Amino acid sequence: MKFTGVYLVVVLLVAVFSSTVVNSCPPSDREALLAFKSALNEPYLGIFKTWTGTDCCSNWYGISCDPTDSRVNDVVLRGESEDKIFEKAGRSGYMTGSLSPSLCSLDRLTTLVVADWKGISGEIPACITSLPHLRILDLIGNQLTGKLPADIGKLGKLTVLNVADNKISGEIPSSIVNLARLMHLDLSNNQITGVLPADLGKLSMMSRALLNRNQISGSIPSSIAGIYRLADLDLSMNRISGSIPAQLGSMPVLSTLNLDSNQLTGQIPVSLLSNTGLNIVNLSRNSLDGYLPDVFTPRTYFSVLDLSFNKLKGAIPKSLSSAKYIGHLDLSNNHLCGSIPMGFPFDHLEASSFTNNDCLCGSPLMRVC
Template sequence: MKVTIIYLAVVLLFVGVVTSCPPSDREALLAFKSGLTEPYLGIFNTWTGTDCCTNWYGVTCDPTDSRVNDIILRGESEDKIFEKTGRSGYMTGTLSPSLCSLDRLTTLIVADWKAISGDIPSCITTLSHLRILDLVGNQITGQIPTDIGKLSKLTVLNIADNKISGEIPPSIVNLNRLMHLDLSNNQISGELPSDLGKLSMMSRALLNKNQLAGSIPSSIGTIYRLADLDLSMNKISGSIPSQLGSMPVLSTLNLDSNQINGELPVSLLSNSGLNIVNLSRNSLDGYLPDVFSSRTYFSVLDLSYNKLKGAIPKSLSSAKYIGHLDLSNNHLCGTIPTGFPFDHLEASSFTNNDCLCGSPLMRVC
């Protein structure tokens, strides 16, 4: 009987050890907490006691060894703690390098807190298990860590809506498992890496509202899974690579408000998979390719504020569907075709061209 009791005591002691987070993980979390101030919701009030795996808001541990796996803190959430206060989150402070001690971390989400500032700790690239890094919606400054490419398991990199500057590190192309890249609405400058096409698993690349310059790398056309590419509102120049028109999955292409020139690639407007195309506010010239067919389906086709010339292709009338078409502010000339989709478009879609005439414009041919 005594042997049995001793055995049970040992088992219970062992269970107690593995179900409580290691002191080093707890200390790292408390150091992370000490760098932040959250005055309204009180989420850090739950970070008490010795076991950070139990009831610490936003913290999840591996059930097998009780190491901290996930930190998920969203300032905009449907969680009851937000419902009770009737407000979104607000947090000030900086991200402590103590996070880098959590070497089993797979998810780090500290998103939409509006006022977290400071740099992304450079040591974050030592977290070899990290799969999701989401810091969207803060006021984080500094640069993307130079050796970000070391995070070989990363699938999501979202640092949008911050104040990050500097160039995109060349090592980013080593993130060969990356599926979602969002760097939008920052102050990132320099050129896009020429070998960006190495990110072969990527399905979304959102880099709009930055200060990116240089040309669009043709290697992007080799990213088979890419469905959404947004480079709008930058300082990108050069021509549109024809390879973009051959991408089998690409559905949304936003290149508006740049300094892109050259002619429209024929392959781009004949790609039946493209659904939303916005190339407005550039310096595109040449003629509109007469390549539309019964497979053409555009929810949005915006080519306004360019230098396009010639006539509107009659083949546009054979399109299966065109929801929004804007050809205004170009140098187009000739008769606007009749029938669908022209019979439901407003005059604003055609204004400020050299010599377009016919309905819906008031100019008679």
């Protein structure tokens, strides 16, 4: 019995020790997080005050671990949230400092979100591309500078890349086309220059590509049309030139196309306005010329069709009256001429949709035909 009692005590101690090891994060993960914390200053919410104790898997704000081995999987810190800590403070978050390369020691990381803190600056650590399991990288809404890591294509499992609303500069790395699982790409509102990779179409899983409000130049790669799942393409407010690839009009699920405020020339592809899946099309503030394609049918459905501030000429196609729905239509500031068709959708549009053309007449303009 004595042997059995000692044996049971040993078994229990081993079990307790094993439980302690399994249920608390490794010291290396904890040290990496504390080094990350030390490079940041969050003065209002006190979220880092929860980062105490030896177990970073337990009640550390924004930290989640794998239940099987207690390795840190997720770092999710959002400066705008409905979390109670924000409600109690009565404000959104503000954080300064930089992103410490110590994050790269968290080699089991699948999600890294440090978003909407407004004051975090410095560069994205280049070593971030060494995280083999990273699926989500969301750094939107900070003051990050420098370039995207050149070898970002090494993140083979990445599905979301969002660095919008920062001060990222330089060109889009050519390796980005190797992100075979990427679904959501948002580089908008930065200072990115250079051209779009010619083989951007290799991102075959992508459903949203938002690159607006940058300084991107060159032409629109026709390879984009090969991205079968792409539903939302926004290249507006850049310096893109050349013509609009006709292939964009054959994309099966594309519903939103924003190309406004660029330097595009040539004619509007017939395929673009005859694509019955497109819902929002904004081609305004370019140098597009030629005639408006007369390709509208009872299946045409546009919530927004903005072709203003171009060099379009000729008459407004009468077939536009047969459209199932046209919500917002803007043909102003072109060289259009002739009478404005009667009936829907023209009967609910204001004069501002047709002003500053060469010789348009009829309702709702005050010019009689």
